[in-house]
Amino acid sequence: MRSLVYGLAVAGAATARALLRHGYEVVVGDDVVGPERVALAEDLGVELIEAPDEERLRELLSRCDLLCPSPGVPETHRVIDAARATGTEIVSEIELAYRWEQEREGGPRPMVAVTGTDGKTTTTLMTVAMLRAAGLSTVDAGNTDTPLVDAIELDRDAFVVECTSFRLAWTRDFRCAAAAWLNLAPDHLNWHATMDTYSSAKERIWSAQHAADAAIAFTGAPIVLERLKCAPGRHVTFGTDGDYHVADGQLVGPHGPIAPIASMRRSLPHDITNALAASALVLESGLADTSAIERALGEFTGPPHRLELLGTHDGVEWYNDSKATTPHAAAVAIRAFDDIVLIAGGKDKYVDLAEMAVDRDHVKAVVAIGETREAVAQVFAGVPTVETTEFLPEAVERAASLAVPGDTVLLSPGCASLDQYRSFEARGDHFRELAPTRGGH
Known part of the structure; x- marks a missing residue:
């Protein structure tokens, strides 16, 4: 099996290493090749191609089974056009990691996922805190310091995957027991061709789910709710009038109270919304109970650089x-x-x-x-x-x-x-x- 990895920043480098670990022959390319990229390719022992034109890319991809673009490579890039022209499968690092995890000796470990224009990181970290409070060893992966291809090499009980549209766009099988789409607003239109392709990429967080999986959507996002109608999993909502909502000063789910808002260490409006989403993720997946949620929220302060x-x-x-x-x-x-x-x-x-x-x-x-x-x-x-x-x-x-x-x-x-x-x-x-x-x- 042979793969072209295009773009050699953090995720691209991690993907190249992971492919080599799994026995792939790897070629790497990038639009801008400096000393760091050259040194990385030499360290990996792979061929590095600088700024190939589309004809050269087609020639390369005709001999590859996969194209693995880094998150920084937009869907309008010539390498994407070349892959489509040659029929080469395009996969992101979360798709690769998911496929490999399914083949894991002992079986795959649980994954839950978060996407949205905003709030992904906070909700992801809040979910991690809830799972840890429940006694699970877990890690935030994907659009974090730990690409999912590296996370699955760790000794962990479960994974919380922060999913950008850049990664979701190139998925086919990626599936989580519970997946939350927080919101949608215009963004990344320098990466996506249109708002529709941006929204469609986000929707892929649900597209491979099974009927027993939870597709979780925010009631305050009309486009997200509209897309939820096509999700194959169980439809779960959070927000005003959602399955997960606020009542009488408490976070409440379908089965009753979860935690008092007064127990939250920080309870700005967006903290409450994110807490509802994270609660839905851990409860609908069966990975934590309400006591773990309350303990986690009592200590959670949010990530740096977000309020x-x-x-x-x-x-x-x-x-x-x-x-x-x-x-x-x-x-x-x-x-x-x-x-x-x-x-x-x-x-x-x-x-x-x-x-x-x-x-x-x-x-x-x-x-x-x-x-x-x-x-x-x-x-x-x-x-x-x-x-x-x-x-x-x-x-x-x-x-x-x-x-x-x-x-x-x-x-x-x-x-x-x-x-x-x-x-x-x-x-x-x-x-x-x-x-x-x-x-x-």
């Missing part, structure tokens, strides 16, 4: 929400507070930014930054104070001067970080250093 409280300075709370790289995610954060001095903007992903300003009455001032600063300023027109500046340090200074005791300074960009930073983590780390709270000036 991360940095501290209070001169009566002003400072929050790092650098992970909010879409207007939808920023809107969720803005809805959680009043009297906000908002820092927003970044790399343009060619989506409508208007959604982030739906609750502009929560915002008293905006400091818009980065490539999209003028567009951000435009959608927040009508807010009492709107300023623009290119870089984050100046934005932090302006925000500090605009905020008064009782206000919240919130970095919730609503845009990607790649105009100025290598990742949203780097942007958030910089903001943490700049903020006049713990560890700041």
Whole structure:
């Protein structure tokens, strides 16, 4: 068996290594080949091809059984066109891992999965915490620091898979006992050809399920609910009027109370929604009970860079929400507070930014930054104070001067970080250093 792995970042490198472990002959390619890529190929002992044109790709793929594109390779890329032209099967790393796990001696271990435009990481980590509270050894895998092809090599009882549309687009057999689709908003239109292909990729989290599996959807997402109608598994909902909902100050499921909201260490509106989704995942899969859920929620604080409280300075709370790289995610954060001095903007992903300003009455001032600063300023027109500046340090200074005791300074960009930073983590780390709270000036 022979495979072309295209793209050699974290997931691509992990996939190449995994294929070699499983006895495949591997060729690797990338659009940009620097010293690190050359060294990696040499370490793996594989041929590396730099920026092949479509004719060369067709020739390569005609001799391959699989194309394994890294998540960074868009569906409009010439390598995808070449694979379709040659009839070469396209598979993502989660699809490969799933197939190999089915062949595991002793049988496959349980998997649950999460997708959505926003909230994936928080819900994934919350689910991991619930399973650990139930006594299971588990790991968050997929769109995390641990690709699923590496996770299945670990001694674990179960896996919680964070699924991006990039990985789901190239799946066929990938199936989980419970799979939650959290929401859908315009995003990644520089990767997907259309919103329909984006939505269809997300829907693949359910497409291979069996009748006994749980397809879990958010009641506040009409498109997700519409797609749920075609899911072959059991249809389960969460949110207002969902099977999993809030009543009398408690998280409630189909079989009764799960945990009091007061027991949650953090209970902002999106925390409650994510907790309902995670509860559905662990209960519908039978992997945990309500006592484990309550223990986990009593300790869970959320991942870094997602509404991360940095501290209070001169009566002003400072929050790092650098992970909010879409207007939808920023809107969720803005809805959680009043009297906000908002820092927003970044790399343009060619989506409508208007959604982030739906609750502009929560915002008293905006400091818009980065490539999209003028567009951000435009959608927040009508807010009492709107300023623009290119870089984050100046934005932090302006925000500090605009905020008064009782206000919240919130970095919730609503845009990607790649105009100025290598990742949203780097942007958030910089903001943490700049903020006049713990560890700041």
